[in-house]
Amino acid sequence: MGAQFGQYWQLTKPRVVALIVFTAFVGMFMAVPGLPPLRQSVFGFIGIWLAAASAAAINHLIDQRIDKVMVRTADRPLATGALRPAQVLAFAVFLGALSMAILVALVNPLTALLTFASLIGYAIVYTGFLKRATPQNIVIGGIAGAAPPLLGWAAVTGMRNEWDWAHALLLVLIIFVWTPPHFWALAIFRREDYARALVPMLPVTHGVEYTRWQILLYTVLLLVVTVLPWAVGMSGLFYLGGALVLGLVFLWHAWRLMDPPDDFYPMRVFNYSVVYLMALFAFLLVDHWLLPFLQPSPVFELQQVG
Numbered sequence: 001m002g003a004q005f006g007q008y009w010q011l012t013k014p015r016v017v018a019l020i021v022f023t024a025f026v027g028m029f030m031a032v033p034g035l036p037p038l039r040q041s042v043f044g045f046i047g048i049w050l051a052a053a054s055a056a057a058i059n060h061l062i063d064q065r066i067d068k069v070m071v072r073t074a075d076r077p078l079a080t081g082a083l084r085p086a087q088v089l090a091f092a093v094f095l096g097a098l099s100m101a102i103l104v105a106l107v108n109p110l111t112a113l114l115t116f117a118s119l120i121g122y123a124i125v126y127t128g129f130l131k132r133a134t135p136q137n138i139v140i141g142g143i144a145g146a147a148p149p150l151l152g153w154a155a156v157t158g159m160r161n162e163w164d165w166a167h168a169l170l171l172v173l174i175i176f177v178w179t180p181p182h183f184w185a186l187a188i189f190r191r192e193d194y195a196r197a198l199v200p201m202l203p204v205t206h207g208v209e210y211t212r213w214q215i216l217l218y219t220v221l222l223l224v225v226t227v228l229p230w231a232v233g234m235s236g237l238f239y240l241g242g243a244l245v246l247g248l249v250f251l252w253h254a255w256r257l258m259d260p261p262d263d264f265y266p267m268r269v270f271n272y273s274v275v276y277l278m279a280l281f282a283f284l285l286v287d288h289w290l291l292p293f294l295q296p297s298p299v300f301e302l303q304q305v306g
């Protein structure tokens, strides 16, 4: 029983999904001054979590043949036969249905719709089609993985106006641009896995050198887009400082990757990418709370003038 639970837990890609829901959580806080409304944020969080977990389980189902061939994924529940496809399908449908019920009944229909689109985007469009079709798979598919800040924002505001959309999409853009360096670093290290499984990932189709250049270009772009929250007045100097330091370290890694000290270096870049995104969103969150304290209020300024 305990062992079975472990297998089902593994289907939900718990570590990836933890970072995904963290970005949704930050989206909720960025959407409003102070604390977001309790019901929408708690059930929004649970609903987005369940949807992402469902999408991850469907990814296991559709990818079972690929996962069996790749060293990195050969121990997954379907690849080893620990779970049967029917069990995985039932689990994924259960999580997905529960997610939709919670989002529709306790959050709002727009969040349910956007979350459902992300679920289909990752589980079906990316896994079932793009992944097997083009080396731009993860760039396009990255839209689904990047959506959670928008989902969080929608959960607590229902998207009131263009201002909401523009600011939420800016956070989506950051994760969208982050995804290629995140994934291609790992793909360089695991390129033999992908070649054996006939998955057209960039290092397999265009070579390692070309992929390193792409990583460097996206990392430069990432540094630029992470300045935007400060430039549009969404975040303050505390965030900007954090984003610049984190981004320059990422750039230094991407630069060293052009002529790496050893074969394992791409995995160090990959591991850093995870720490980077976690820290960047933590900076957004803390800055959002600090901002009112750091910026003198108009009353305070008046008192000073007086």
Ligand code: HEM
Residues within 6 Å of the ligand: 015, 016, 017, 019, 020, 023, 072, 126, 137, 138, 139, 141, 142, 145, 146, 175, 179, 182, 183, 186, 274, 277
């Ligand atoms: C299409 C987009 C993406 C692709 C192709 C991708 C690919 C991958 C792959 C292949 C791994 C290794 C997983 C493993 O060995 O179990 C991984 C790990 C990870 N990914 Fe992504 N990823 C994407 C988007 C994201 C997003 C949007 C997030 C979070 C916001 C994320 C967070 C993580 C984390 C936290 C890990 C580390 C898991 C661990 O330490 O075990 N990824 N990713």
Ligand SMILES: CC(C)=CCC/C(C)=C/CC/C(C)=C/COP(=O)(O)OP(=O)(O)O
Residues within 6 Å of the ligand: 013, 016, 017, 020, 048, 051, 052, 053, 055, 056, 059, 063, 073, 115, 116, 118, 119, 122, 123, 127, 131, 144, 145, 147, 148
């Ligand atoms: C509803 C919602 C927010 C959905 C988000 C979906 C989600 C779980 C995105 C994670 C992205 C990810 C781990 C891609 C790797 O898939 P892969 O098949 O390339 O990697 P693998 O070989 O490790 O399975």
